[in-house]
Amino acid sequence: MQPTPSYAPLAAAFSPWEPGALPLVVFFAVVLALLAAILFLSGFLVRRRPNPDKQRPYECGILPTGPARFRYPVPFFLVAVFFLIFDVETAYIVSWAVAWPELGLPGYLRMAVFIVVLGLGLAYAWRKGGLDWDEEEGL
Secondary structure: OOOOOOOOOOOHHHOOOOOOHHHHHHHHHHHHHHHHHHHHHHHHHOOOOOOHHHHOOOOOOOOOOOOOOOOOOHHHHHHHHHHHHHHHHHHHHHHHHHOHHHHHHHHHHHHHHHHHHHHHHHHHHHHOOOOOOOOOOOO
């Protein structure tokens, strides 16, 4: 009895059914083609009729008066920066707490040093007036 020939694909890496490069290349080409078509059509089909009313900023139906730019106070930005810093550090501490059983004493000591440095940074910001809300007193 003759053995049945087994099927061996010639280009397994470019098969749409096997994980490989072809699906990624096809997806990338389709995305680029759609992007080019949308950009071309949006620039080609639009009617441009400039008008002073169209150039004015839209403020919910109210005619704008005065300049649209105004200065934010510095404490606004400080609160935003402090929030980002402490939010990221909180995520780091929570992820450490989840991995606590695997880390053991060395992990505990490293986190203790991290929290001490974090506390020193908070004390420095507090001493320099970065947490004061009054513009006259702080900063």
